[in-house]
Amino acid sequence: MPTHLKTGRSKSFADTSQDDVRERVQGIIADIRTRGDEAVSAYAETFDRWTGDLRLSAERVQEIIATLPQQVIDDIVFVQSQVRHFAEVQRASMTDVEVETLPGVFLGHRHVPVQAAGAYIPGGKYPLTASAHMTIVTAKVAGVPRVVACTPPIRGEIPAATVAAMHLAGADEIWILGGVQAVAAMAVGTASMARVDLIAGPGNAYVAEAKRQLFGEVGIDLFAGPTEILVVADEEADPFLVAVDLLSQAEHGPESPAVLVTSSERVAREAMAHVERILPGMPTADYAGPAWRDYGQVIVTEDLDEAYAVADSFASEHVQIFTAEPRVALEKMVHYGALFLGENTCVSYGDKVIGTNHVLPTLGAARYTGGLWVGKYLRTATYQEIRDTTSSGELGRVCGRASRVELFEGHARSGDARAARHLGDRFDW
Numbered sequence: 001m002p003t004h005l006k007t008g009r010s011k012s013f014a015d016t017s018q019d020d021v022r023e024r025v026q027g028i029i030a031d032i033r034t035r036g037d038e039a040v041s042a043y044a045e046t047f048d049r050w051t052g053d054l055r056l057s058a059e060r061v062q063e064i065i066a067t068l069p070q071q072v073i074d075d076i077v078f079v080q081s082q083v084r085h086f087a088e089v090q091r092a093s094m095t096d097v098e099v100e101t102l103p104g105v106f107l108g109h110r111h112v113p114v115q116a117a118g119a120y121i122p123g124g125k126y127p128l129t130a131s132a133h134m135t136i137v138t139a140k141v142a143g144v145p146r147v148v149a150c151t152p153p154i155r156g157e158i159p160a161a162t163v164a165a166m167h168l169a170g171a172d173e174i175w176i177l178g179g180v181q182a183v184a185a186m187a188v189g190t191a192s193m194a195r196v197d198l199i200a201g202p203g204n205a206y207v208a209e210a211k212r213q214l215f216g217e218v219g220i221d222l223f224a225g226p227t228e229i230l231v232v233a234d235e236e237a238d239p240f241l242v243a244v245d246l247l248s249q250a251e252h253g254p255e256s257p258a259v260l261v262t263s264s265e266r267v268a269r270e271a272m273a274h275v276e277r278i279l280p281g282m283p284t285a286d287y288a289g290p291a292w293r294d295y296g297q298v299i300v301t302e303d304l305d306e307a308y309a310v311a312d313s314f315a316s317e318h319v320q321i322f323t324a325e326p327r328v329a330l331e332k333m334v335h336y337g338a339l340f341l342g343e344n345t346c347v348s349y350g351d352k353v354i355g356t357n358h359v360l361p362t363l364g365a366a367r368y369t370g371g372l373w374v375g376k377y378l379r380t381a382t383y384q385e386i387r388d389t390t391s392s393g394e395l396g397r398v399c400g401r402a403s404r405v406e407l408f409e410g411h412a413r414s415g416d417a418r419a420a421r422h423l424g425d426r427f428d429w
């Protein structure tokens, strides 16, 4: 039986849709439907104290980029090349198919990009520059012709590095706009912003609720809420690195769970001691502290197999494996957003530099979806063609019978008509 050395609150998906958030989001969306741009500007001012231009002109984007040190630009270019490379390999793995299933009967599918995508790049607490790489570069690799990118100002300022990342990633429109107002404007459209077909990107409870309420009218990638980390460790693990990596994700926000599951009580206790020592000195302790206090968990298991089973039951967004044979996790675990194998490979690399996508499922959504990837921007659309008249007639006979079982006389007659034309069947219509 696993033992909890530290208990913490667990959040479920249901917790995200609190009544007050739901009602507020509903009201903002309704208002934006009615008043369009006027409402969008009003909410930008109310929630983000932003009264400047919402859409940046090409000249303004260049001015903003010019304020950045060259190293920042070089790093953005490097990371985007990593993200692009992996996304291109993933795109190449998605081949179109066509098969002849009966003589002259051809079935196929093509992967067709959505024609307009919205990229939401969070910015309430941190300028999440890397989210621009993940949402925009990936959309462009998928072949999306129009990408609208939105990010809020941070404490009244334009996040310059995020704007540079949006531009370098290939965004077609760059907006300083966040929260519900950004999601709603992209989903329903306004006089100044044509609506998009799909919205991707992580965000806080308001952003997630807006995506939930607008889903159907617009496509969404997934629910990517407050970041989570779960570490699986054995006796070989370095407790210091375990502690550092737990805190690296707890700093995302006061509701970001950091969970350690280990077969070694010594590693658990030492990692906890390191956390307590490191936390107070972190510049982001205001977020990481409450996150660790309220949502941090430390669980000691009988053995590593039990640790994998416990870890799997969380279906955590990020799972980091600190064991002597980390690749075993690929066999033992099925529920996770992304796996980070071995102590050389930390979640921060996934978030910032390595090239896999960091927009990942949280709150157990990893049970039914992976993270954002090039395939999310593509629709798998089928087609079919019958070139052989005998096959068309024979399928027509089956269609007639199968349709009448379902009481669909109109469908049946479409089949009958072909059986008559190609095989000479007689029907009394």
Ligand code: NAD
Residues within 6 Å of the ligand: 024, 047, 048, 121, 122, 123, 124, 125, 126, 128, 131, 152, 177, 178, 179, 180, 181, 202, 203, 204, 205, 206, 207, 223, 224, 225, 226, 227, 252, 253, 256, 317, 358, 359, 360, 361, 362
């Ligand atoms: P955000 O951009 O999601 O939210 C900021 C916006 O929230 C503001 O523009 C404002 O309009 C709106 N807002 C704030 N208070 C409001 C209120 N009271 N009423 C209505 N609207 C309000 O940025 P954030 O808040 O920093 O959240 C980002 C989230 O994204 C974090 O929880 C982080 O953990 C998460 N994240 C998740 C992933 C993932 O893949 N799962 C990746 C990166 C970030």
